[in-house]
Amino acid sequence: MRYCESCKIYTLEENCPSCGKKTRGVGPARFSPQDPYGEYRRKLKKEEKYGKKEVENR
Ligand SMILES: [Zn+2]
Secondary structure (H helix, E strand, O other), X not given: OEEEOOOOEEEOOXXXXXXXXXXXXXXXXXXXXXXXXXXXXXXXXXXXXXXXXXXXXX
């Protein structure tokens, strides 16, 4: 999966089909905005790491 920062679109092409600029490779699905639970899972992970209370105080 690749991402064009100019158009803010995802594509599979190395060059953006819309503006022709080189796209940026984006990593695993956990960084995908299409994953509605990504944020939640990251929060859980933080809570595991720092303890729930501390995360809430941040
Ligand atoms: Zn583009």
